Amino acid sequence: MSIRLPFLNKITKRTSKNELSTENLPDHVAIIMDGNGRWAKKRGLPRAAGHKEGMKTIKKVVRKAVELNLETLTLYAFSTENWKRPKSEVEYIMKLPSQFLDTYLDELVENDVQVRTIGDFSALPEHTQQAVQTSIDRTAKNNGLILNFALNYGSRNEMVDVMKEIAQDINDNKLTIDNIDEESIRKRLYTCHLKDPDLLIRTSGEIRLSNFLLWQVAYSEFYFTEVLWPDFDEVEFEKSLIEYQNRKRRYGGI
Template identity: 50%
Template structure:
């Protein structure tokens, strides 16, 4: 019987993986189910993939959980997504503590319903002492919005006299983004075969390796994760050099 793949079987483990989790609605439609069931199945995949990343030694995992554009979806679907998020956080926090996963979140979090904000705060606090995988949920997140907020933060720092505008460079700007505490992603995975980044981490993905699979997110499993990492291991990252 073949042995289970471990981190030792993979040549190069990305330090930071970002994932655009696409295909929940299509998965549900193919099965004649409401879209909410696709999102529920997608939440199960989040658990599987997060555990897989922790076992393989990935340090950071950023999941595009809810975009700033997703607020335009029908109210019933948005409400269901917010309830699912709150339920996920409430029921999985104990497991994250046990598995040494530290939860973080980025985006315009103040746009979330108050009950979601409160549960998110409780879950982040409860896992704050963990030092294993850092799971970052991008919620009410948009890459353009993040850059705009970063520019506003820079202007504020200059106006307050905390920063000389002559000092502003890429590194300084990065420190004013939502992701200032995390390294840029090494690998971006997108499911469902779509060839776009959908306003996700526009600044941070400058030198990230992309991996696109036709698998819909609810069907994506730990073996698919390992396939993406194997493909990444074959790449030569030049960062603009030769």
């Protein structure tokens, strides 16, 4: 069940389609994967069980993205704020990349998927860094879907890093204040080599961005669903893409 914001209802009703078209697909889909803990709690299971089940959902969504020839899929895997969670939960989450890639990396390679990351990679535990770096190295020459994991990522941190870099360039006489524009900011973002997301999905019924790609989603379409991430399968993913296709993007125009 998707949550329709009032200002989107008019557009959705006017362009009602129920089948996914291979045309007008988003190039870049970003997903806030929310609801693992609640999924586990509803079943009387530890939160770790929800995170483990959520890994299965990642595989399903990635396979569908490959099937549809999407260009980029960015997944919000761990935020800079997630360090506030219980230590045992954080330690478990940090083991997930290794578990995920141990069982799935060969398939990613076979399907021409290229793994990338954004965020403060250096602050992650060494075993997490090694697992992720191995996948980056093994898929570096692939030319298909870019599977971009946001790990230890926070959009405000990203913007602070951009401002520091600009300030340093001004100090080094590489840039003047008059030269600062949107492009000078964009090319310093962690996502500078990617298109901005066309569609942002958030699962579990929460309607907020949670410090995710704040600059990049300025003109993205938003899709909020009450479905918890472990239950967000290929069918639910298609629903979000159909909703995207039923909207008309104006970028401030008429």
